Amino acid sequence: MSDSADVIIIGAGVQGVSLAFHLAQRGLKPLVLEKKFIASGATGRSSGLVRMHYDVRQDTELAWVSFQYFRNWKEMVGGSCGFTRTGFVQLVAPSDTEKLKANVAMQRQTGVPVLLIDADDLKRLAPTFAADDVKLAAYEPESGYAMPSDTANALMNAARLKGARLIQDCAVAGIMTNGGRVSGLQTSQGVFSAPVIVNAAGAWAGRINEMAGLDLPYDTWRHDTMFVARPPQVGPSHPTVIDFANEMYFRPEGNLTLVGLEDGNPLGESPDNDADHARPGFVERGIERICRRIPIMENGGLHSAHGGYDGITPDQHPMLGAAGPDGFYLDCGFSGTGFKTAPAVGLCMSELILDGKARTVDISIYSPHRFAEGQQITGDHAYSSAWH
Ligand SMILES: Cc1cc2nc3c(=O)[nH]c(=O)nc-3n(C[C@H](O)[C@H](O)[C@H](O)COP(=O)(O)OP(=O)(O)OC[C@H]3O[C@@H](n4cnc5c(N)ncnc54)[C@H](O)[C@@H]3O)c2cc1C
Numbered sequence: 001m002s003d004s005a006d007v008i009i010i011g012a013g014v015q016g017v018s019l020a021f022h023l024a025q026r027g028l029k030p031l032v033l034e035k036k037f038i039a040s041g042a043t044g045r046s047s048g049l050v051r052m053h054y055d056v057r058q059d060t061e062l063a064w065v066s067f068q069y070f071r072n073w074k075e076m077v078g079g080s081c082g083f084t085r086t087g088f089v090q091l092v093a094p095s096d097t098e099k100l101k102a103n104v105a106m107q108r109q110t111g112v113p114v115l116l117i118d119a120d121d122l123k124r125l126a127p128t129f130a131a132d133d134v135k136l137a138a139y140e141p142e143s144g145y146a147m148p149s150d151t152a153n154a155l156m157n158a159a160r161l162k163g164a165r166l167i168q169d170c171a172v173a174g175i176m177t178n179g180g181r182v183s184g185l186q187t188s189q190g191v192f193s194a195p196v197i198v199n200a201a202g203a204w205a206g207r208i209n210e211m212a213g214l215d216l217p218y219d220t221w222r223h224d225t226m227f228v229a230r231p232p233q234v235g236p237s238h239p240t241v242i243d244f245a246n247e248m249y250f251r252p253e254g255n256l257t258l259v260g261l262e263d264g265n266p267l268g269e270s271p272d273n274d275a276d277h278a279r280p281g282f283v284e285r286g287i288e289r290i291c292r293r294i295p296i297m298e299n300g301g302l303h304s305a306h307g308g309y310d311g312i313t314p315d316q317h318p319m320l321g322a323a324g325p326d327g328f329y330l331d332c333g334f335s336g337t338g339f340k341t342a343p344a345v346g347l348c349m350s351e352l353i354l355d356g357k358a359r360t361v362d363i364s365i366y367s368p369h370r371f372a373e374g375q376q377i378t379g380d381h382a383y384s385s386a387w388h
């Protein structure tokens with residue numbers, strides 16, 4: 001006899017466990033199957049930036065709803081997500097200043113606390129930053145970063161208290177259907193049955209889609225990051241920053257600064273490749289880039305570097321919704337930006353599965369069918385910068 005559940009979620013990254021948390025809140029007993037261990041994929045490697053600046057309204061809405069969880073974690077979830085408020089600065093190329101203004105206006109309509117600041121303001125916030133190229137920037141005083149592994153563990157622990165289960169070391173190898181409807185999964189630990197199956201397998205989700213007979217445009221995205229020991233002159237902390245002008249982001253963590261680059265992130269590699277080490281040349285490029293924005297970082301030292309893999313789609317937005325056999329849902333393709341939205345995405349997916357429609361945020365634009373329908377997502381005031 002096979003083990004059974006109301007809903008089976010494939011993958012115990014932050015997205016899978018967020019969905020388990022919200023389904024359990026609604027009284028279901030979901031089962032999460034994970035081939036390695038919780039947060040062993042992109043989640044455990046994530047830089048954990050928590051901010052609301054996007055050029056697509058629904059992205060901002062998902063991040064804003066999620067932000068209520070991050071800053072009220074103990075009350076809304078329990079345990080800790082390690083949220084640290086640093087303030088967040090979005091820097092853009094001077095040619096994108098008008099787009100920045102339009103996007104900030106959209107974010108304000110959504111309720112996000114965000115200001116426009118100039119180079120002098122930036123210098124007051126972060127005296128060691130080079131600001132000569134800055135015309136206008138967006139500043140979110142309440143944003144910052146959280147700890148992705150802690151976040152995932154807290155969500156799963158809270159889900160477990162309400163009856164959810166997690167089975168680790170359990171690799172899904174096949175999807176079973178009956179009369180055009182999902183009926184269960186073949187795994188390394190035997191057969192599990194459920195009327196609803198959700199693909200939250202991150203960079204591996206393309207393989208799961210194939211098991212379900214789906215032919216969707218889905219790729220893998222590799223991203224390296226490094227920690228630099230900050231010289232004391234930079235001070236005890238600094239804001240979290242996305243710096244489109246230098247194709248980079250960075251944030252503090254204790255006396256270290258985490259740096260990631262927007263360029264040089266290869267597509268199409270096997271997500272099973274070594275991600276414990278950064279790729280050759282990454283550290284040199286990262287150091288050159290952070291020294292452009294914080295010149296005194298020349299006196300810093302490398303602490304560590306590693307990589308990670310996420311799933312990516314052609315418009316760099318997730319695939320959320322039903323596709324393939326009845327009862328099969330996609331919750332994947334977060335394209336390097338799915339940590340900060342996970343609490344709200346899980347909530348919206350639970351509404352979609354249980355009520356037929358997401359109420360909290362309209363997630364219909366993320367339909368997995370949009371590529372076949374020629375409806376790729378793009379912001380009204382999209383920046384030229386994108387992951388590549
Ligand atoms: C280096 C890096 C930095 C990032 N920084 C940020 C950031 O600052 N802010 C932000 O918002 N986002 C960031 N992201 C993106 C974010 O981390 C991801 O979008 C998010 O973690 C994706 O979560 P997930 O649950 O979809 O995937 P994952 O965390 O990858 O989880 C998928 C899980 O599925 C499991 N799995 C796969 N195949 C199977 C199978 N056959 N059977 C069972 N289990 C399976 C995997 O083992 C894995 O644990 C970053 C990503 C990377 C790689």
